[in-house]
Amino acid sequence: MARSKADLLQGTLDMLILKTLALGKLHGWGISKRIRQNSRDVLEVNQGSLYPALYRLEDRGLIESEWGISPEGRRAKFYALTAVGKRALREEQRSWRLFSEAVELILQMS
Amino acid sequence: MARSKADLLQGTLDMLILKTLALGKLHGWGISKRIRQNSRDVLEVNQGSLYPALYRLEDRGLIESEWGISPEGRRAKFYALTAVGKRALREEQRSWRLFSEAVELILQMS
DNA sequence: GCCGAATGCCTAGATTGTCTACAATAGTAG
């Protein structure tokens, strides 16, 4: 139940994370807050999705991490986009647009 | 590999099927052809996704089926939207728009 | 000095949707 928002997150989470990091280094918790805010509370990334995604992205070399201190003074792991990540983001963005426009095409059929 | 288009299909397949059926009864094979055409070859629904989706939708009462004869003269199972399905389509369409606009919001951040 | 709330990281396990890759049937043309 409650299958409204989060269920569509599929396939876009990585892109959203990359995009969020493209605007500056952030730690995991911060990424999820940022995504929520920037989407005006529509998109919610829960932690069970977030951290596995971060490791996935780091494994693939799209982001890199470093321990630091959060603005709140806590220990936190900061993630930053790599050059490869930037390219991947552009690519994912391109195919997202292609896809969403195609869906829109179909929805507007009559 | 080849994870460009189809990977994003997630979560929208049901909606696309419902929408396609909203324009008229169709059989499974026809639905997938129609989706491909209407999306200008961007969206491809392969059979291993299509039929399970159709059963899922029928189970949930969103569509109903009936055997008939295809335009090519072959036996084919025609699916049609039910009243419940129409409502579900409207709802899914609403939340798709909400979602895709939220993604777009994030992608346009700078 | 204690307690609860918030910040922040992390993981196991189940669920689910999709994909790959086949198998089966039925018409039609030659």
Next chain:
DNA sequence: CTACTATTGTAGACAATCTAGGCATTCGGC
């Protein structure tokens, strides 16, 4: 009767996400 194509169907694998927790640290209120 063979070959082809339209069409339905299924088994099994895989990958992403969700649920549902656990742990450590800091801060504020009492």
